[in-house]
Amino acid sequence: MIFTDTHTHLYSSQFQDDRVETIQRAIDAGVSRFFIPSIDSTYTQKMYDLEALFPDNIFLMMGLHPCYVKENYLDELAHVEAEFAKRKFYAVGEIGVDLFWDKTFLKEQQFAFQQQIQLAKKQGLAINIHCRDAFDETFEVLEGEKSNDLFGIFHCFTGDFSQAERAISLGLKLGIGGVATFKNGKIDQFLKDIDLKHIVLETDSPYLAPNPHRGKRNESSYTVLVAQKLAEIYNLPIEEIARITTENSKDIFGI
Numbered sequence: 001m002i003f004t005d006t007h008t009h010l011y012s013s014q015f016q017d018d019r020v021e022t023i024q025r026a027i028d029a030g031v032s033r034f035f036i037p038s039i040d041s042t043y044t045q046k047m048y049d050l051e052a053l054f055p056d057n058i059f060l061m062m063g064l065h066p067c068y069v070k071e072n073y074l075d076e077l078a079h080v081e082a083e084f085a086k087r088k089f090y091a092v093g094e095i096g097v098d099l100f101w102d103k104t105f106l107k108e109q110q111f112a113f114q115q116q117i118q119l120a121k122k123q124g125l126a127i128n129i130h131c132r133d134a135f136d137e138t139f140e141v142l143e144g145e146k147s148n149d150l151f152g153i154f155h156c157f158t159g160d161f162s163q164a165e166r167a168i169s170l171g172l173k174l175g176i177g178g179v180a181t182f183k184n185g186k187i188d189q190f191l192k193d194i195d196l197k198h199i200v201l202e203t204d205s206p207y208l209a210p211n212p213h214r215g216k217r218n219e220s221s222y223t224v225l226v227a228q229k230l231a232e233i234y235n236l237p238i239e240e241i242a243r244i245t246t247e248n249s250k251d252i253f254g255i
Helices: 019-028 041-053 073-086 106-123 135-144 161-169 220-234 238-253
Strands: 003-005 031-036 058-060 091-098 126-132 152-154 172-176 199-201
Touching: 003 199, 003 220, 003 238, 019 031, 019 041, 019 220, 031 041, 031 220, 031 238, 041 058, 041 073, 073 106, 091 106, 091 135, 091 152, 106 126, 106 135, 126 135, 135 161, 161 172, 199 220, 199 238, 220 238
Parallel strands: 003 031, 031 058, 091 126, 126 152, 152 172, 172 199
Antiparallel strands: none
């Protein structure tokens, strides 16, 4: 039984004291595939160092996180392109729009999002989307880039059923994590109406730990807890959840 965590920040400083142990704990739990999103250029070397620890299990993305789109965003986008010229990545991400903290750079965020979608198309890769308090603004860019070569994951999906259908219609799978286990998470109320072929598992660790660990540090081994919740929702054995969601991740990342 192989689980795939399609979005985990294992390079985070929150793991500095037990990073290897945390990854090994996940592997021991059956989570043996970890897809690592990029944030900005200051995290690039940390990602490479992480990959070197578990080269058979760690798969890297490259991109500029919307919260890090600031005055120097063009330099950061140039860094993303330069890294793609050097080596292989498995997706462009995490990219998107985030208006939770600050709306100052909305237009720049949308421009960076669009540019990185076009980079993904050029590379033949998936995108990994971050969207917070910005569904309309995110879909505005996605609709403008809608095409047969647009595909990826709507990471940490927290929208409603109609937004889920809209994302799927654009070639995106839904990244489901700890929020599905929250009493007020809401997505558990309609997930059963979404075909499992559109779902992948994620933790977004160290953030958004599922119940019963809500409010504490999240880690990739908790992917299994998310899978258990989906097994309840879909009334399927957890082995089937693991199999289907891992196959879905292979379709997206090509590995």
